[in-house]
Amino acid sequence: MKNKNIKNLVNAALCLALCMVLPFLTGQIPQIGSALSPMHIPVLLCGFICGWPYGLAVGFFAPLLRFMLFGMPPIFPTGIAMAFELAAYGTATGLLYKKLPKTIPSIYISLVISMLAGRIVWGIAMAVIAGTSQVQFSFQAFIAGAFLNAVPGIICHLILIPIIVVSLQKAHYIGHEYYSAVNTDALN
Numbered sequence: 001m002k003n004k005n006i007k008n009l010v011n012a013a014l015c016l017a018l019c020m021v022l023p024f025l026t027g028q029i030p031q032i033g034s035a036l037s038p039m040h041i042p043v044l045l046c047g048f049i050c051g052w053p054y055g056l057a058v059g060f061f062a063p064l065l066r067f068m069l070f071g072m073p074p075i076f077p078t079g080i081a082m083a084f085e086l087a088a089y090g091t092a093t094g095l096l097y098k099k100l101p102k103t104i105p106s107i108y109i110s111l112v113i114s115m116l117a118g119r120i121v122w123g124i125a126m127a128v129i130a131g132t133s134q135v136q137f138s139f140q141a142f143i144a145g146a147f148l149n150a151v152p153g154i155i156c157h158l159i160l161i162p163i164i165v166v167s168l169q170k171a172h173y174i175g176h177e178y179y180s181a182v183n184t185d186a187l188n
Contacts, residue, residue, distance in 0.1 A: 011046070012054040012063025018042035019062035020069065037153030039063065041160060043086045044114060048107075048165050051176050055090020062086055077129040085122035092117045097165075102175040107162045115157065119146035 022038035029036070039062055047055030063082040067075045073082055092114035100106035123142040130137035147154075169175040 008050040008054055012050050012058050013086070015042040015046035015049070015054075016062055016065070018056050019058065020066055023066070023072070035048025035149060035152040036156050037150060039066070039086065040089060040118075040153060040157060043090045044093050044111065044157065044161050045164060047090040047095075047114065048110070048161075049168065050099050051098065053093045055094040056087045057090075059086030059090035060084070077126060077133070077135045081122050081125040081129060084125040085118045088121035089114050089118040104162065104166060104171060107165050108158075111157065111161055115154065119150075122146060135175070162163075 018038045019042045022041065026036045026038040036153060043055060043059040043062060050058075060083045063073055063079045063086060064075070067079045073079045091112055096110035096113060097107070100110055123146055126135075126137045126142065126145075129135050141160045165174070
């Protein structure tokens with residue numbers, strides 16, 4: 001059990017580090033760099049790899065830490081709303097991956113539900129911020145920010161994350177319980 005906790009802590013730290021670095025890489029792509037939502041990728045992966053508590057923590061602290069280190073994303077309102085959004089991503093992927101079978105369709109189900117949940121949480125956070133400050137936020141702004149402007153990121157996540165998760169499963173890095181059960185059943 002202690003080794004698993006250490007492994008999860010190291011993997012969560014790696015995901016947090018990727019949250020700091022990936023925006024620099026995608027920022028080099030004109031027009032769509034930030035639309036790729038580079039911080040979302042490590043947070044979603046953290047939920048799959050480490051579980052929901054680590055996914056929640058990495059998701060919540062990543063935008064806040066990135067603001068403290070690099071001044072981006074702007075802390076108000078973007079960084080605060082993003083902290084809740086990413087926390088929802090990490091939590092949802094961790095919970096769903098644990099509960100669902102470790103199959104490719106289940107990975108997509110976990111990912112899509114998590115992405116929807118995160119966007120809804122982002123919308124709620126932005127609505128609360130708008131209700132308590134001078135920030136303007138409408139339903140049209142929610143649709144544009146959560147879905148229309150996010151299309152490049154959504155496509156990127158739907159392609160990359162399942163490939164990475166399946167690769168980690170095949171390497172027996174995650175989903176050991178599933179493979180152990182399959183291998184035991186094959187031997188009997």
